Amino acid sequence: MAKIKKQFTVIKGMHDILPEDFKLFAAVKSIIDKFASFYNFSPIETPVLESLELFERSSGQSTEVVQKQMFSLLTKGGDALAVRPEGTPGIVRAYIEHGLSHAPHPLKLYYYGYMFRYEKPQAGRYRQFHQAGFEIFSNEIDPIYDVQAILTSDRILEAIGIKNLTVQINSIGDKNCRPPYLEKLIKYYKSKSKLLCADCKERLKKNPLRLLDCKEDQCQELKLEAPKLLDFLDSNCRNHFRRVLEYLEDLHIPYMLNTSLVRGLDYYTKTVFEITAEGLDASLAGGGRYDYLAELLGGRKTPAVGVAIGIERVIEIIKAHNINLPMPKVKSKIFISQIGEAAKKKALSLIEDLRNEGILVAEALGKDSLRAQMKMADRYGADIGLILGQREVYEETIIVRDLKSGVQETVPLKRLAEELKKRLKTVGR
Ligand code: AMP
DSSP states (O other), X not given: OOOOOOOOOOOTTOOOOOHHHHHHHHHHHHHHHHHHHHTTOEEOOOOSEEEHHHHHHHTOTTSHHHHTSOEEEEOTTOOXXXXXXXXXHHHHHHHHHTTGGGSOSSEEEEEEEEEEOOOOOBTTBOSEEEEEEEEEEOSSOOHHHHHHHHHHHHHHHHHHTOXXXXXXXXXOOOTTTHHXXXXXXXXXXXXXXXXXXXXXXXXXXXXXGGGGGOOSHHHHHHHHHSOOGGGGOOHHHHHXXXXXXXXXXXXXXXXXXXXXXXXXXXXXXXXXXXXEETTOSSOSEEEEEOTTHHHHTTSOOOOEEEEEEEHHHHHHHHHHTTOOOOOXXXXXXXXXXXXXXXXXXXXXXXXXXXXXXXXXXXXXXXXOOHHHHHHHHHHHTOSEEEXXXXXXXXXXXEEEEETTTOOEEEEEGGGHHHHHHHHHHHTTO
């Protein structure tokens, strides 16, 4: 009996991007690239694999990203690595490693690539997803850069056509004013520990700030009475935050103070923010200031702020709201058909010759009838048909047919490129 072969499917939480969707991803990427260069961000690419310790040290040993969501592995050589759950630690590692601190500052970098998190898959939450990230390294801690990070991501989302964006914003203080706040917070939650969900009982021990963004009903209620970090900011952090809000108002960027927004990573200081859109539970972008990270990774003190946009969520909104993006037009207006073995062989080299001349040609090189090939040309939306048969091969000619009017003429192959260039001008390419 024949054995039934196992069929493979995509791994849980990962997803294929098929050609139709790929066009959307490409259109979004092209808007991002355009804005990045417009706002003076230089592209940077770092590897998907980094040392496990890099993330443990930057994102924080006790954070959910490191504890639960990291795809980590041991190489055959015994190195402990992690597939990046986020872009910032790799960028800061590269910044230090390549002496980018000597480049003129502010140094604005941007990246686009896959991130990997072992999360529970659900709508808008994948285990492999794209982020476009923007990082600004500066000489001084200036709220103007926080606002530039917010502005860049907000403008990109707006340019994509996403409406009703809101910036949720908070300040989580710095290493001077956060510890006394944490003491108060822990004291408050210890007094309510029996009422906490199981995860929050752990958070209370390991990462108390995260108690504030638990989504469980029982914890949401407790949050209402919890001490607020904003009330504990020292004058330096309070001034910084006030100026960020003033700049946002000047730029007419709508924001909402969200005192329980803490973000999942240890390295944030002062401003943290997320951008949400109406009708979407989860955020489209998130970021914040991270003034101690470079030092924590062995570099010198470097004020910095960054933001990452989640591309899959952007694509989901585009689809749900039928947003029309300017699609890159790469469609060929020429379709070549062939009949017979000699013509097929000739067509293959002819297509190459035309492509070398910069002329885009779509082709049918199978064994289909001319009628079937013409149908394909029609479905493809071509304006010009090229038909190659035995006779044309022999005479070194080709039939050039105007697919709209059906009028056709035989053209010597030598003159084909010139003829096509002339015709393409009249059909608008
Ligand atoms: P974060 O790096 O957690 O600040 O996330 C920044 C943005 O990346 C979010 O606002 C989302 O748009 C996106 N994002 C984060 N996690 C996921 C995920 N698991 N699947 C899809 N998108 C995500």
